[in-house]
Amino acid sequence: DIQMTQSPSSLSASIGDRVTITCRASQSIGRYLSWYQHKPGIAPNLLIFAASSLQSGVPSRFSGSGSGTDFTLTISSLQPEDFATYYCLQSYSSPLTFGGGTKVEIK
Amino acid sequence: QVQLQESGPGLVKPSETLSLTCTVSGGSVSSGSYYWSWIRQPPGKGLEWIGYISYSGNTNYNPSLKSRVTVSVDTSKNQFSLKLSSVTAADTAVYHCARGVGSSYPDYWGQGTLVTVSS
Numbered sequence: 514d515i516q517m518t519q520s521p522s523s524l525s526a527s528i529g530d531r532v533t534i535t536c537r538a539s540q541s542i543g544r545y546l547s548w549y550q551h552k553p554g555i556a557p558n559l560l561i562f563a564a565s566s567l568q569s570g571v572p573s574r575f576s577g578s579g580s581g582t583d584f585t586l587t588i589s590s591l592q593p594e595d596f597a598t599y600y601c602l603q604s605y606s607s608p609l610t611f612g613g614g615t616k617v618e619i620k
Numbered sequence: 621q622v623q624l625q626e627s628g629p630g631l632v633k634p635s636e637t638l639s640l641t642c643t644v645s646g647g648s649v650s651s652g653s654y655y656w657s658w659i660r661q662p663p664g665k666g667l668e669w670i671g672y673i674s675y676s677g678n679t680n681y682n683p684s685l686k687s688r689v690t691v692s693v694d695t696s697k698n699q700f701s702l703k704l705s706s707v708t709a710a711d712t713a714v715y716h717c718a719r720g721v722g723s724s725y726p727d728y729w730g731q732g733t734l735v736t737v738s739s
Contacts, residue, residue, distance in 0.1 A: 514683075547725040556624070556729040557716070568727070600667055604724040608682040609669040 515539050515603050519612030525620040532588040534615045536601035541581045545605035548577055548586045551614075552597045560599075561586065591617070622647040624717050624730035632711075632737050638704040642717030642730060649693050649700055650675045655720035656700040658691060660713040661732070668713075672720055673700060680723065707737045 516539035526532050536546065544564035551557040559568045561577035564584060574589040588595055596619055601612040628640035642656070649656055657672040671681035673691040681689045685704070693700040704711060714734050718726035 545724065554731060556731045557726075558729075559725070559727050562721070562725050562727070602667075602725055607680055607723075608684070609725075611667040611669070613666045 514608055515542060515606060515610050517601055517603055517610050517612040519601055519615055521615060522613060523616040523618065525618050526591050527620045528591055528593060530591045530620075532591050532595075532617060534586045534599055534601075536579075536584045536586070536612045538582045538584075538603055538605075542603045542605035544580050545603055546577070546579065546584045547602045547604065548575075549600045549602065550595075550597045551600060557600070588617075622719060622728045624719065624728060626715060626717050626730045626733040628733065628735070630734060630736060632707055632735060633739050634708055634737055635706055638702070638707050638711060638735055638737070640702045640715055640717075640733065640735070642700050642702075644698050644700070644719070647719065647728075648695075649698050650695045652676075653722065655723050656691070656693060657718045657720045657726055658702045659716045659718055659726070659729075661716070662710070662713040665713075670702065670704075670715075672723065674723075709737050711735070712737045 518537045546564045548561040549557045565577045576587050578585050598614045598616045623645045625643050632638045655672040658670040673679045688705045690703040714732040716732040718729040720726045
């Protein structure tokens with residue numbers, strides 16, 4: 514199985530801050546990497562697919578980059594509704610595997 | 621807008637079979653473009669992909685669960701289902717259903733349903 518290592522596991526940030534979350538794959542996955550936002554009791558929301566493609570309807574302050582083994586999710590200016598847990602997912606090979614998650618909290 | 625909703629018992633006894641159904645609205649499980657997935661999250665832990673099924677019935681399961689998992693699709697009801705046999709407390713989790721873009725990433729998820737395994 515491909516292991517996905519996500520960091521940090523949690524972070525505290527203020528409204529307007531630039532936030533960066535990273536995900537590292539245990540082997541090359543090309544650009545088969547997606548990012549999700551998850552709030553308790555709500556369906557996870559797809560933000561980014563194919564490493565850097567913004568899902569329709571997702572605000573442009575979210576962006577993704579990377580290829581191979583190293584990937585980044587950036588929130589350019591943190592908004593109140595962005596406080597949530599973020600997960601990466603590799604879909605290069607089966608079984609699909611997720612990163613451990615990054616909880617973004619209010620400073 | 622595609623919506624998915626999980627349903628099923630919230631409490632299952634150890635050694636029994638967990639059964640959940642996902643009802644899809646705003647889209648069709650018969651679409652050849654999508655695969656229909658189950659994903660779970662044990663309390664305090666990360667997300668685990670369980671497996672998926674295509675409209676034609678092709679399945680792919682996580683090897684860690686493969687011996688106990690069956691995913692099926694009912695096109696007449698626009699639903700797909702999960703069965704997990706011989707459950708233990710380790711199977712206690714929030715179970716999400718999701719639509720996958722091909723055999724790749726899920727784009728729409730259900731909000732999830734908590735299933736507790738306990739006697």
